[in-house]
Amino acid sequence: MIRGIDFYKHTHEFLNNAPNTDFVYGDISEIRENNKGAILNCNGATYSAPTLFKSYMDKIDFSKSNFVWQHFKGWIIKTDKPTFDPKLATFMDFRVAQDGETRFFYVLPKDEHTALVEIAIFSGTIPESSFYDPYLKDYINEYVGCDNYEILEEELNAIPMTDFNFNNNQSSRIINIGTNSGSVKGSSGYAYKYIQKETDRIVEHIIAGRLQKYKPLKNRYKFYDSIFLNAILTNKTSGEMVFGKLFKKLSPQLIFRFLDEEATFFDDLKVFTAPPTLPFSKAFIEEALKTKKQ
Secondary structure, eight states, rough: OOOOOHHHHHHHHHHOOOOOOOOOOOOOEEEEEESSOOEEEEEEEEEEEEEEESSSSSOOTTTTTTTTEEEEEEEEESSOOOOOOTOOOEEEEEEEOOOSSSEEEEESSSSSSSEEEEEEEEESSSOGGGHHHHHHHIIIIIIIOOOEEEEEEEEOOOOOOOEEOTTTOOSSSEEOOGGGOOOTTTTOOOOOOOOHHHHHHHHHHHHHHHHHOOOOOOHHHHHHHHHHHHHHTEEEEEEEHHHHHHHHOOOHHHHHHHHHHHOOOHHHHHHHSSSSSHHHHHHHHHHHHHHHOO
8 A cells, every 4th residue: 555645745855856846836727739839827827848748637528438436435443452464455345235336345454453444436426425434334343343443544535437538639749647648447446557657658758759759558458448347337247246256266466467457368368257258248249339430
């Protein structure tokens, strides 16, 4: 687990010591480009550069794409007695009422008394913060086995899971990055590792003087994500069924290679045949027909 504040502190300390780096905080009112580069207006000031990297999303119409929110709330709790094994994390625990959605828990221990306990949900809407609390309390009581604990911190957020094409703009001056480039994996919501890989490729293009030719990678996994999203969003199967079968039949190493988009095609075949194949076959046909029409 990498805490966000630790990551920000590390990068900001590095960048603050770089003579060619400035931080400006404000509201962006306009981004545009001309034949010389990109122009940004922020709080009445105008900035220009040969290239602008844009990480935030504008208001997007996802109606023609597969789309679902992965939203989550977690508590870092401290127990009065030794409760956790610091070497053992709980990953995707589906022992929670699904109610027609995909719901699971994480438990990431820091030490015997302290852990992050978090519920994640795939759904079309994001509820109020208080919605998650009964589920967190029940899970901690029943499965963590603790009714006497202190909540040290909480986190609350949402991640878009979609196969929307964020990179359909033809601009070589304004380059989408991060969530705004589709670096959030559509079938899992994972983003951190993909963004690091994307950043490495951008740096390579800068060093080689080929930044205007940079394009995000397109690979077979984008199509796989579309198939997965189709299958669960049209109720052909459920997230609980898919992930449950995967972890029951396959090794964690193979599954993580697949989720990290580093698997071989032979690995892919093993993953495809682990869950029920009929729902994914139907989803495959539907997504292939969509691609053909495009």
